[in-house]
Amino acid sequence: MSSNDREHLKIFGGTSSRELTAGICAHLELPVGLATVVRFPDGETLVKVDEDVRGRDIYVVLSTCEPVNDNLMELLVFIDCLKRASAKRITAVIPYYGYARQDRKDEGRVPITAKLVANLIVAAGVDRVLCMDLHAAQIQGFFDIPVDHVSAAPVLADHFLKIRNTLGDIVVVSPDVGNVKVANMFANVLECDLAIIDKRRQSGSKVIVKNLIGDVEGRTVVMFDDMISTAGTVCEAARLVMERGATNVIAACTHPVLVGLAMQRILESPISKVVVVDTIPCGARTKLLEPKLEVLTVAPFLGEAIHRIHHDQSISALFRSGSGAKR
Numbered sequence: 001m002s003s004n005d006r007e008h009l010k011i012f013g014g015t016s017s018r019e020l021t022a023g024i025c026a027h028l029e030l031p032v033g034l035a036t037v038v039r040f041p042d043g044e045t046l047v048k049v050d051e052d053v054r055g056r057d058i059y060v061v062l063s064t065c066e067p068v069n070d071n072l073m074e075l076l077v078f079i080d081c082l083k084r085a086s087a088k089r090i091t092a093v094i095p096y097y098g099y100a101r102q103d104r105k106d107e108g109r110v111p112i113t114a115k116l117v118a119n120l121i122v123a124a125g126v127d128r129v130l131c132m133d134l135h136a137a138q139i140q141g142f143f144d145i146p147v148d149h150v151s152a153a154p155v156l157a158d159h160f161l162k163i164r165n166t167l168g169d170i171v172v173v174s175p176d177v178g179n180v181k182v183a184n185m186f187a188n189v190l191e192c193d194l195a196i197i198d199k200r201r202q203s204g205s206k207v208i209v210k211n212l213i214g215d216v217e218g219r220t221v222v223m224f225d226d227m228i229s230t231a232g233t234v235c236e237a238a239r240l241v242m243e244r245g246a247t248n249v250i251a252a253c254t255h256p257v258l259v260g261l262a263m264q265r266i267l268e269s270p271i272s273k274v275v276v277v278d279t280i281p282c283g284a285r286t287k288l289l290e291p292k293l294e295v296l297t298v299a300p301f302l303g304e305a306i307h308r309i310h311h312d313q314s315i316s317a318l319f320r321s322g323s324g325a326k327r
Contacts, residue, residue: 006030009310010053014062014078016071020095020278021061023299028307033058035081037074045074047081054086059130059306064098064117065280066259072098072117076124083125091128091309092121093302095279096255100135118142130305132279132298133226133254148315150305152254152277152298153182157189159275159296160222160252164190167250170220171195173212175237179225186224195221197237217245227255228274231262235269242270255279256286256295263289 005028012033013021025032034050060079064072075092082090102113114136121129122145130148134140140147164170173195174183180196187194195214221241228234228251238249249271256276266274266289275294276282282295301318308315 005310008055009057009059009306010051011059011061011306012049012078012082014060014071014074016063016065016074016281017061017095019281019283020063020297020299020302023278023297024061024303024306027300027303035078037078039070043070045070045077047074047077049081049085053082055088057089057091057310058082058087059091059093061093061095061302063096063280064094065096065255065257068098072120076120079121079124079126089127090125091130091306092126093130093306095132095298095302096257097131097134097139100139103136103139114139115142128309130302130309132302135226148305148309150301150315150318152279152296152301153185154319155277155296155298155301156224156252156254156275157186160186160190167220167222167248169218170222171214171216171246173197173214173216173221173223173237173241175223175225175233182226183224186222190222195241197240212240212244216241219246220248220250221246222250222252225251225253227257228253228262228266228276229257230260231258231265231269235265235271238269238271248272250275252276256282256293258282258286258289266292 010033011021011025011030012035015037021032036048036050038046062071062075064075079090079092099113099117105112122143128146129143133151134149140149171193172183172187174180175197177196177198184194195212195216198211223234223237234251241249250273251271252275254277273294274292277296277298286293304318305315
């Protein structure tokens with residue numbers, strides 16, 4: 001980073017993304033922005049920026065993960081604080097976008113909360129948004145400001161290419177029909193076959209796996225998804241491919257939401273390894289899953305994206321051919 005960048009570019013981290021922010025700043029050779037976040041006994045949030053931001057290009061890194069409402073409110077307050085402190089441009093870096101699964105009306109009398117959240121973020125005063133692997137790519141269109149939608153695919157692909165020779169004969173399996181495009185991209189990158197699982201969702205926590213299209217017998221199965229939440233889908237898929245003759249199952253995702261019975265289900269499943277990235281902090285909450293969990297960092301990747309936005313350069317140039325964000 002040039003001395004001019006150190007003067008005009010500042011990156012702050014919210015409560016949910018402090019380690020990730022530290023990694024981003026280390027990559028860019030910048031100090032982490034100084035700010036204090038206080039939670040009052042009644043649940044209110046106060047953010048105080050402890051250094052001058054007037055006329056500067058500011059980035060706030062904050063995943064709206066669990067506790068979703070607290071983190072979302074902190075992001076809104078952070079943006080308002082920076083706006084009132086006369087920051088020149090404010091970019092909200094949201095590695096994990098909470099409420100992304102409520103992106104449409106799939107039945108009567110339900111909200112489109114992903115759009116509501118976008119409205120709140122824009123109303124708070126943000127100028128730009130940087131997101132990673134949105135559950136539904138059309139959420140980009142919910143914002144009336146520029147949105148840079150990046151993917152952790154290059155980070156995951158690089159990891160599996162490095163260990164490709166240790167996995168033997170592999171096949172990429174899409175755990176559901178809606179994820180086929182992403183799974184096909186990984187199959188192309190890893191130069192292997194693709195198989196697809198047909199599933200039916202009964203409720204938010206219960207999934208029934210119906211059928212497998214493709215051959216997994218005698219092979220290592222690698223499953224990619226944008227998130228693992230309750231782990232119902234991925235664990236049922238793992239059991240199905242093992243029943244069909246697979247020798248090993250590795251699951252990979254961008255967002256380790258891992259709520260409810262997720263960790264217990266994974267530990268009891270045939271899955272040998274779960275590879276995730278640090279859009280959501282793992283730490284102590286995933287200690288139970290440590291024997292099977294591998295966490296990759298997207299800090300250098302997001303740092304490079306921030307560098308490019310700051311210098312008005314192309315974001316899409318970050319992606320290799322065929323490993324871009326979901327469109």
